[in-house]
Amino acid sequence: MRRIIWYSLYDLLRSRWTLVYFLFYLALGFALLFLNNDVSKALITIMNIIVVLTPLIGTLFGVMFFYNSIEFTELLLAQPIKRQTIFLGQYLGLSLSLSGSLVLGLGLPFLLYGISSSGSVQEFLLLLTAGVFLTFIFTALAFNIGLSNTNRIRGFGSAILMWLFMAVIYDGLFLIALMVFDEYPIDKFALIASCLNPIDLSRILILLKLDISVLLGYTGAVFQQFFGTTRGMFISLTLLMLWVLIPIWRMIRIAIRKDF
Amino acid sequence: MKSIVLFTALFILANFAGGKTIELCSSCAVKTLKTALNIADSGDVIRIKPGVYNAWNIEIDKPVSIIGTGSVVLDGKNQGYILKIQANHVRLYGLTLKNVGLSYTKDYAAIYLHRVQHFKIERCTLRNVFFGILVEKSAHGIISGNKVSSLGTGETDTGNGIHLWHCNNVLIEGNHLSRLRDGIYFEFVSESRVLENLSENNFRYGLHFMFSNNDEYAENEFRQNGAGVAVMFSKFIHMRNNKFIQNWGSASYGLLLKEIYDAEIISNEFRKNTIGINAEGSNRVHYRLNNFTENGWAIKITGACYENIFERNNFSSNAFDVAYNSKMNDNRFHGNYWSDYSGYDLNRDGIGDVPHRPVKLFSYVVNRTPESVVLLRSLFVDLINFSEKVSPVFTPDELVDNAPLMKRAQ
Missing domain, CATH: 2.160.20.10 (Single-stranded right-handed beta-helix, Pectin lyase-like)
Structure with a gap:
């Protein structure tokens, strides 16, 4: 498996996309810190970007990589290697390289601008953790889509639709639900609904660390009580973990049964 | 002697x-x-x-x-x-x-x-x-x-x-x-x-x-x-150079105004309050040169506030600058600095050429359904804010700052 991860990483490095992605975050980090010079304000902007961009990149790279390397995959399938190993290896190769670009690209500028002495290390680490989780989740979902659709156009279409649903449409439906049912006690519903979407979950986890004053309205208090505690943090990290594991499990299940 | x-x-x-x-x-x-x-x-x-x-x-x-x-x-x-x-x-x-x-x-x-x-x-x-x-x-x-x-x-x-x-x-x-x-x-x-x-x-x-x-x-x-500062049912009040800082929590205001008439609120600083100023039934109040920084809501106007003037105030890094719960507006916002103003200044006179709408659609939504605050900073909210900014439907369309400052007012 290690060899397959290595092949995937090498393939990605050679295609330079990882490098571009890394340079993008590097430039972004430096530009933000140069313009703002205030680490905690830069964190808010970065959060906006991470929450939207990492899922998008994860999804698009995921399907692109999957369809591009399909011939290599078929070649590997002819070898005496377990299918599980092949797909898991490719998946890990891609997710690792994407999260590596993210962590290094944002970590370097912030380290140079003195994140470690600014008192917002914890928030920054949470931000990176959320970014890495989102990358792993959406790459896994993209692999699922790739495996389920042999037709590339349909695959790309569904991938973009999935991202759009998670990043935008879900929140729209959520907001409409909140507004329609605002006569009822809906804070529990809001809590559960925001736990079910990994993008919302990461956003709220980070927000509670950053924009706390607004969220401390009485709805915020419910969230603060839940997410602010160690138990809440543990639950939300577990949920994110499930969001990684379930797609991976489904990916392997399909891969094993699929007739290539 | x-x-x-x-x-x-x-x-x-x-x-x-x-x-x-x-x-x-x-x-x-x-x-x-x-x-x-x-x-x-x-x-x-x-x-x-x-x-x-x-x-x-x-x-x-x-x-x-x-x-x-x-x-x-x-x-x-x-x-x-x-x-x-x-x-x-x-x-x-x-x-x-x-x-x-x-x-x-x-x-x-x-x-x-x-x-x-x-x-x-x-x-x-x-x-x-x-x-x-x-x-x-x-x-x-x-x-x-x-x-x-x-x-x-x-x-x-x-x-x-x-x-x-x-x-x-x-x-x-x-x-x-x-x-x-x-x-x-x-x-x-x-x-x-x-x-x-x-x-x-x-x-x-x-x-x-x-x-x-x-x-x-x-x-x-x-x-x-616990709940900041409350001023109620008073006339001809002058508030100058006060600091309202870190009044935090679910019922906390920097300054709560209720039935305040003909007051002057000048050069005060509001920093890190859940709500900077909450005004209710307050008329002919003159807000000038106040700094609103990193508040949840900088100014929340909850009803029956007429003929108030907001000029040369600085609004920076607030989650919501102005929240309004009605479509009617009789208050004047003129020549304030808004940190999220996105217009330009072609003739370089320090005044933005495009009017600024300080009330976002999302703040209207949060006013109606407080639970929706959990969607703060999500992409969807940015999208609806943008569309509302382009063509206001829900927020008072005459509530604009026609001369937003490009730099902070001193």
Whole structure:
């Protein structure tokens, strides 16, 4: 498996996309810190970007990589290697390289601008953790889509639709639900609904660390009580973990049964 | 000849200063404050030497000065009031009063003044009080440089630090108030000034005033109070250079305005409050040169606010700059600085060429459905804010700043 991860990483490095992605975050980090010079304000902007961009990149790279390397995959399938190993290896190769670009690209500028002495290390680490989780989740979902659709156009279409649903449409439906049912006690519903979407979950986890004053309205208090505690943090990290594991499990299940 | 002139001068001075000086200490002829007050005449000075004295419910019914030299502690032993002032021209200076009684039926205070004029309370320290300084139906006084604090744990077992009721022409200056119910409380107080006080960590309001007209509040700092500062039902108020900082929590306001008419709110700083200013039924208020920084809501207008003017204020890094719950607008926003203004300034006169709409659709939504605040900063919310900005449907479309500043107003 290690060899397959290595092949995937090498393939990605050679295609330079990882490098571009890394340079993008590097430039972004430096530009933000140069313009703002205030680490905690830069964190808010970065959060906006991470929450939207990492899922998008994860999804698009995921399907692109999957369809591009399909011939290599078929070649590997002819070898005496377990299918599980092949797909898991490719998946890990891609997710690792994407999260590596993210962590290094944002970590370097912030380290140079003195994140470690600014008192917002914890928030920054949470931000990176959320970014890495989102990358792993959406790459896994993209692999699922790739495996389920042999037709590339349909695959790309569904991938973009999935991202759009998670990043935008879900929140729209959520907001409409909140507004329609605002006569009822809906804070529990809001809590559960925001736990079910990994993008919302990461956003709220980070927000509670950053924009706390607004969220401390009485709805915020419910969230603060839940997410602010160690138990809440543990639950939300577990949920994110499930969001990684379930797609991976489904990916392997399909891969094993699929007739290539 | 010289000595006669000097003697006469001293004599006149002594007469003006008012009579004799009575020394009070544990080894003096006069040992308690009660006896000192009994033998004192009008205009006498009672000087208390350092030490701890038991004193409660002491009535001061003649115009005397009571001066503490060094650390003079009057211990009320939780028995009730400590000093009750019922005469004009009383002056207290440099005393420490502690342990006022706690009651649910009586407003026990460390210093209680009733129907007096020309009082002065200076540099006193009031510890473990129920009410600190309670002033009723009095006028022309000075309360300055005092420290008031209590050991209470909530709104029910604490009183107010400086409580004025039916007073006028009082100056409250340079006091430090902490861990009380309300730091400063005014009811029916007029022509008074509150300057350079620090009111912090109080359980309810740092400053609370009702039915108090023509007062001035300047250079005060209110921080980390349970519910910030509340001003209600008052006219002609001037608030200048005050700081409202970190009034945090679900019911917390930097400044809560209710039924305030014809006020001026100038050059104040609002930082890290859940709601910077919450205005309700407040008309003809002039907001100028205030700084709103990192608040949840900078200004929340909840109803029936007409003819208010907001000009040259700085709004930076607030989650919501202005929240509005109706479509009607009769308030004027002109020439403010908005940190999320996205227009341009072609002729470089420092004024943006594109009008700015400070009310976002999302703030309207959050007003209707508070739970939706969990969607803050999501992509969907940015999208609907943008579309609302382009063509306003829900937010008052005449609520615009036609001359937004490109740089912060100084």
